[in-house]
Amino acid sequence: QTPDDGTWTMAARNFEGHRFSGLDQVTPGNVAQLKVAFTFDTGVPKGQESITLVADNTMFIVGPFPNVLFALDLTKPGAPLKWKFDPKPDASSQGVACCDLVNRGAAYADGRVFFNTLDNQTLAVDAKTGAELWRAKLGDIKLGESMTMAPLVVKNKVLVGNSGGEFGVRGWLAALDAATGKVLWRAYSTGPDKDVLIGPNFKPYYASDRGADLGVKTWPPDAWKIGGGTVWGWLTYDPVLDLLYYGTANPGPWNPEQRPGDNKWTSGIFARKPDTGEAVWFYQFSPHDLHDYDGVNENVLVDTPIAGANRKVLLHPDRNGYMYVIDRATGQVLSANPFVHVTTSSGVDLSTGALRYNPQKDPRAGETVRSICPASPGAKDWQPSAWSPRTKLLYVPHQNLCQDTVTGTASYIAGTPYVGLEQKIYAGPGGHRGLFTAWDPVAGKKAWQVEEHFPVWSGALATAGDLVFYGTMDGWFKALDARSGKLLWRFKTDSGIIGQPMSYRGPDGRQYIAVMAGVGGWAGAVVSGSMDTRDATGASGFANAMRDLQAATKAGSKLYVFALPEGTR
Numbered sequence: 001q002t003p004d005d006g007t008w009t010m011a012a013r014n015f016e017g018h019r020f021s022g023l024d025q026v027t028p029g030n031v032a033q034l035k036v037a038f039t040f041d042t043g044v045p046k047g048q049e050s051i052t053l054v055a056d057n058t059m060f061i062v063g064p065f066p067n068v069l070f071a072l073d074l075t076k077p078g079a080p081l082k083w084k085f086d087p088k089p090d091a092s093s094q095g096v097a098c099c100d101l102v103n104r105g106a107a108y109a110d111g112r113v114f115f116n117t118l119d120n121q122t123l124a125v126d127a128k129t130g131a132e133l134w135r136a137k138l139g140d141i142k143l144g145e146s147m148t149m150a151p152l153v154v155k156n157k158v159l160v161g162n163s164g165g166e167f168g169v170r171g172w173l174a175a176l177d178a179a180t181g182k183v184l185w186r187a188y189s190t191g192p193d194k195d196v197l198i199g200p201n202f203k204p205y206y207a208s209d210r211g212a213d214l215g216v217k218t219w220p221p222d223a224w225k226i227g228g229g230t231v232w233g234w235l236t237y238d239p240v241l242d243l244l245y246y247g248t249a250n251p252g253p254w255n256p257e258q259r260p261g262d263n264k265w266t267s268g269i270f271a272r273k274p275d276t277g278e279a280v281w282f283y284q285f286s287p288h289d290l291h292d293y294d295g296v297n298e299n300v301l302v303d304t305p306i307a308g309a310n311r312k313v314l315l316h317p318d319r320n321g322y323m324y325v326i327d328r329a330t331g332q333v334l335s336a337n338p339f340v341h342v343t344t345s346s347g348v349d350l351s352t353g354a355l356r357y358n359p360q361k362d363p364r365a366g367e368t369v370r371s372i373c374p375a376s377p378g379a380k381d382w383q384p385s386a387w388s389p390r391t392k393l394l395y396v397p398h399q400n401l402c403q404d405t406v407t408g409t410a411s412y413i414a415g416t417p418y419v420g421l422e423q424k425i426y427a428g429p430g431g432h433r434g435l436f437t438a439w440d441p442v443a444g445k446k447a448w449q450v451e452e453h454f455p456v457w458s459g460a461l462a463t464a465g466d467l468v469f470y471g472t473m474d475g476w477f478k479a480l481d482a483r484s485g486k487l488l489w490r491f492k493t494d495s496g497i498i499g500q501p502m503s504y505r506g507p508d509g510r511q512y513i514a515v516m517a518g519v520g521g522w523a524g525a526v527v528s529g530s531m532d533t534r535d536a537t538g539a540s541g542f543a544n545a546m547r548d549l550q551a552a553t554k555a556g557s558k559l560y561v562f563a564l565p566e567g568t569r
């Protein structure tokens with residue numbers, strides 16, 4: 001656990017992915033007095049998924065496309081703009097964004113700010129002046145590649161990955177030299193072992209992941225070249241084991257009949273050595289994925305007693321509906337319990353690691369397959385959870401959605417959607433589309449849960465004041481008692497919230513809590529205006545389920561920062 005110096009320099013605040021602030025001025029007893037301290041407008045009314053970083057009394061924010069990086073001066077009243085940096089990305093990259101023009105934020109290390117642009121560039125900017133230090137072009141719009149993820153900096157390496165799983169791209173994770181931007185290694189998610197960086201030290205726990213060149217052999221001929229497995233989610237790092245963890249996205253196309261086989265190494269998790277990129281283990285959540293269950297959700301590293309023994313585990317709430325507890329040294333699945341209503345499978349066989357599919361729910365040609373739960377966005381999408389080392393609960397923002405699926409044949413045309421599956425999405429059992437769940441990984445069950453009308457598409461924040469924060473798509477920013485789930489405070493912003501809340505200590509010693517408001521992303525693109533033209537899934541995807549969101553909120557682009565009035569105890 002990183003000591004809390006009041007800063008927030010990487011998306012999840014620490015390498016372990018906790019999104020936990022050690023600041024405790026704001027408590028269940030005084031949170032009702034939280035007031036807006038200042039706001040800032042990025043000027044781009046698309047989905048604001050960006051985490052706001054704080055280092056050196058400066059706040060850094062990346063806006064949605066065109067991905068302008070803003071630096072706010074926290075030492076001055078109202079936190080005025082200190083500088084802004086416009087990377088001027090290629091406008092045509094907007095055409096290959098699957099799910100709105102989002103960006104999930106930057107990473108700060110050693111006086112530099114690193115971030116990605118939608119047109120596949122990673123940039124380094126001087127944190128003091130806003131001057132460009134280097135930029136690296138890593139992918140190709142013409143092949144359908146884009147970048148939306150927030151980098152992680154580990155051992156002077158900037159780790160970044162691509163998006164485009166709905167466009168027939170080939171997924172990868174790259175490590176760049178933080179000083180120069182030079183690519184040090186690149187690990188593909190599909191293809192021969194030499195491209196996937198699988199060598200003699202690769203020791204997966206389960207037999208299904210052992211064998212030469214499975215990234216080729218578990219696909220029809222050449223299909224791995226356009227097979228997806230992009231790396232657009234979260235990265236975590238264990239400095240003691242020296243292992244990096246991240247998930248790979250869905251295989252492409254979505255229509256599973258076009259790609260018989262397990263489709264390694266998509267919809268799973270890699271553990272790699274950051275120095276060389278070599279893979280140490282892999283586990284596939286959804287072999288031969290049938291429903292767009294990307295495996296990119298966060299892997300939260302915690303040390304906790306499991307069945308009496310203290311274990312180094314990672315917690316992974318997957319799109320396929322299971323909360324995985326995995327031994328992070330070996331890749332062994334210790335438990336996998338459903339955290340939503342699941343019809344597509346009936347559990348995970350812990351002796352083989354295999355997901356037990358329910359064949360009745362497999363998409364098949366010429367038929368509408370109904371009541372597929374969870375729907376394509378999964379039990380939970382990209383919106384990251386928070387872990388409190390005090391309550392030992394994982395706070396999971398997510399959704400309760402099911403769908404009816406129809407397949408069609410996808411033809412590959414470079415740079416265009418490669419999907420071949422249409423869905424009609426609707427609320428799962430109970431009629432609410434959103435959930436916020438406090439999960440006890442030791443007991444393997446929820447401690448408490450809140451239902452929301454819309455999918456909870458914002459990140460979560462946990463604090464040492466024993467509060468948890470999240471936002472709703474209709475604009476409420478909420479503070480709950482971390483132990484009971486009781487709603488203690490809420491504030492209505494001017495747009496829906498899909499940002500990642502964070503907390504920092506201001507130069508005045510006070511605790512601040514920040515979140516971006518601005519509805520969008522896949523779930524909210526129906527409001528921000530990107531859905532019908534740019535939804536890669538073709539048939540309006542989410543839009544049908546989200547029409548009432550248009551009545552509930554409007555597009556926005558504003559940062560809200562809250563604090564207690566001076567002198568509050």
Ligand SMILES: O=C(O)c1cc(C(=O)O)c2c(n1)C(=O)C(=O)c1cc(C(=O)O)[nH]c1-2
Pocket residue numbers: 049098099100102147148149162163164165166228230231232249250292294376377381382520521522523
């Ligand atoms: O396979 C991919 O490369 C890819 C990329 C992205 C993205 O970069 O935003 C999303 C997805 N898939 C995806 O499946 C998904 O549900 C999704 C939701 C969102 C969002 O920002 O709301 N992005 C993405």
Ligand SMILES: [Ca+2]
Pocket residue numbers: 165166249250292294
């Ligand atoms: Ca995807």
